[in-house]
Amino acid sequence: MIGQNDNINLEVNDKKKIILGFYGLFYVAIIIIIVIAGYSYLGKLEGFARNNLIPASLTGDTTKPVTDLPVVKGSTTPPIDLNSAVVVSAEKTDAGKKLFETNCVSCHGSEGKGDGPAGKTMNPPPRNFTDPKGWTNGQEFSKMYKTLQEGITSRGMASYSNLLPEERINLILYIRTLRKDFPAIDKNELAEVDKAYSLSKGLKLPSQIPTRTATELMLEEKKQQETKIDNIVNAVNSDKTTKGAEIFKRVSKDIKRSVNALASYPKWNENETAFVKFVSLNPESKGFGPAMSSVTSEELNVLFLYLKGLF
Numbered sequence: 232m233i234g235q236n237d238n239i240n241l242e243v244n245d246k247k248k249i250i251l252g253f254y255g256l257f258y259v260a261i262i263i264i265i266v267i268a269g270y271s272y273l274g275k276l277e278g279f280a281r282n283n284l285i286p287a288s289l290t291g292d293t294t295k296p297v298t299d300l301p302v303v304k305g306s307t308t309p310p311i312d313l314n315s316a317v318v319v320s321a322e323k324t325d326a327g328k329k330l331f332e333t334n335c336v337s338c339h340g341s342e343g344k345g346d347g348p349a350g351k352t353m354n355p356p357p358r359n360f361t362d363p364k365g366w367t368n369g370q371e372f373s374k375m376y377k378t379l380q381e382g383i384t385s386r387g388m389a390s391y392s393n394l395l396p397e398e399r400i401n402l403i404l405y406i407r408t409l410r411k412d413f414p415a416i417d418k419n420e421l422a423e424v425d426k427a428y429s430l431s432k433g434l435k436l437p438s439q440i441p442t443r444t445a446t447e448l449m450l451e452e453k454k455q456q457e458t459k460i461d462n463i464v465n466a467v468n469s470d471k472t473t474k475g476a477e478i479f480k481r482v483s484k485d486i487k488r489s490v491n492a493l494a495s496y497p498k499w500n501e502n503e504t505a506f507v508k509f510v511s512l513n514p515e516s517k518g519f520g521p522a523m524s525s526v527t528s529e530e531l532n533v534l535f536l537y538l539k540g541l542f
């Protein structure tokens with residue numbers, strides 16, 4: 232029977248439910264308001280970023296151009312013995328003449344008189360090599376080498392540092408044939424040149440690659456590695472005939488994890504001992520189960536050869 236007290240209790244319970252329900256709605260409403268406020272804040276954040284009020288990096292805007300290093304292929308400058316390199320031969324002056332024709336005649340003229348077509352409007356005009364007077368750096372071998380290596384850029388003479396040392400030397404040997412009275416080359420000035428540009432040592436320039444390209448290459452490599460791992464896992468799973476596959480599936484509780492572990496340490500591949508060492512160290516973390524400890528040495532050998540063939 233339901234008495235009056237029960238009725239009152241029911242009513243109280245109903246009220247509690249209504250109140251609780253109201254609070255429930257209240258919380259839902261608060262959460263909705265927070266979410267809406269959050270969205271509008273994020274929207275404004277972008278607006279700020281567009282107006283450069285906050286740095287682009289805070290909103291993840293990476294579309295702004297970033298200056299990065301250019302790609303430079305590593306190169307080596309072969310060591311050179313200046314004393315023998317400056318001994319004149321027809322071969323060297325011919326090589327120098329060819330270089331002169333492709334690189335220099337436009338300004339210095341075909342006879343080196345400083346009257347090339349591109350030099351007509353230049354001020355100062357390109358050097359006339361047949362005239363001994365008025366040289367900026369000087370007409371000695373060491374001074375001409377400096378000119379070709381560093382250029383006199385403020386006066387319109389470019390640097391030819393992109394040529395090999397030997398090519399610069401041959402150019403100078405050729406220029407020296409254009410007149411009889413160039414000063415003789417002395418040993419001291421050769422030693423100076425050698426010291427200034429470490430010619431007898433040779434020079435190794437490392438390759439350089441932009442950070443962005445490097446990141447892309449790394450991501451690409453990672454993708455390739457992942458594809459390789461997926462392919463191996465698929466090959467193992469679909470292999471129902473090979474003894475090696477059968478053993479592998481028996482000893483590994485998680486083929487993908489095992490393949491990943493093996494891929495991360497390629498040295499296991501060298502010989503069976505290395506493989507056993509690798510697998511028995513923390514086998515669980517590499518996906519190998521207790522069955523691993525009960526394989527026979529013959530099975531181990533089959534397994535090793537099978538895996539070696541997969542990777």
Ligand code: HEC
Nearest residue numbers: 334335338355356357358366367368369378383386387388
């Ligand atoms: C774009 C035009 C131009 C080209 C190309 C050019 N030169 Fe020159 N060169 C000049 C000018 C201009 C001067 C004069 C600079 C000065 O008076 O200081 C000069 C001066 C020189 C000098 C004399 C520097 C001195 O001490 O006065 C030498 C040596 C020289 N050039 C060699 C070369 C050789 C070798 C090449 C080719 C590999 C070459 N130049 C290509 C414009 C050029």
